[in-house]
Amino acid sequence: MTGPTLYYAPGACSLASHIALEEAGAPYETVRLNLQAGDQRGAAYLAINERGRVPALVEGAWVLTENSAILRHVARAHPDAGLWPENLRGQAIADEWLCWLSTNHHPTYAHIRRPGRYATDEDAFPGIQAKALDTYGDLCTMTEVRLSNGGWAVDGRYSVVDPYLLTFWTWAHGPACRFDMGERFPAWTAHARAMAERPAVRTVFAREGLDLPA
Numbered sequence: 001m002t003g004p005t006l007y008y009a010p011g012a013c014s015l016a017s018h019i020a021l022e023e024a025g026a027p028y029e030t031v032r033l034n035l036q037a038g039d040q041r042g043a044a045y046l047a048i049n050e051r052g053r054v055p056a057l058v059e060g061a062w063v064l065t066e067n068s069a070i071l072r073h074v075a076r077a078h079p080d081a082g083l084w085p086e087n088l089r090g091q092a093i094a095d096e097w098l099c100w101l102s103t104n105h106h107p108t109y110a111h112i113r114r115p116g117r118y119a120t121d122e123d124a125f126p127g128i129q130a131k132a133l134d135t136y137g138d139l140c141t142m143t144e145v146r147l148s149n150g151g152w153a154v155d156g157r158y159s160v161v162d163p164y165l166l167t168f169w170t171w172a173h174g175p176a177c178r179f180d181m182g183e184r185f186p187a188w189t190a191h192a193r194a195m196a197e198r199p200a201v202r203t204v205f206a207r208e209g210l211d212l213p214a
């Protein structure tokens, strides 16, 4: 078996699952989708993930979607890679992080990038985007507070939470938000810079054509 196949789009939320697979150190393959071109809504991809979103992880005839599920699955499938906390409370905190990020940061950011999901009246888009930008900043502040002790997110040990955090850092830093990350979120930025030192992160950023946090 050649390992699972990850369907991803450069710089999208699938970045977290992509890094986790690379960190796991086992064989896997990737298929790149162009979201701007609408690949996610093409018949070929809808046959894999009828929700029309990335990421999707395919193992034979089995398909798993949702970053938080894929991250947990990859970590548990490769226990030797140490990507999931060993103790019960560490696991609970890792789950807390994955839930926090997937149910707060992700949908808030979607209001900035894809306001058409939330209103049909295009005149309403700027207001939705401006409020969502504020809210995304507030969420980033709450994340910064939790990272303020420094180091990796859970118990000071690297886990799949860390690449998920990096994904939302890149979005906050990127053209849709342009937050001054070092100034507003110094602990999270130190975390992003530490991520940028990891070989797996460098490999994945190069494959996706992204700039590493500096």
Ligand SMILES: N[C@@H](CCC(=O)N[C@@H](CS)C(=O)NCC(=O)O)C(=O)O
Binding pocket: 012, 013, 014, 035, 040, 052, 053, 054, 055, 065, 066, 067, 068, 102, 106
């Ligand atoms: N709840 C899903 C959300 C996945 C999602 O929204 N992915 C975005 C990229 S970040 C996507 O595929 N968007 C394409 C579209 O909306 O057409 C997860 O956490 O994995």
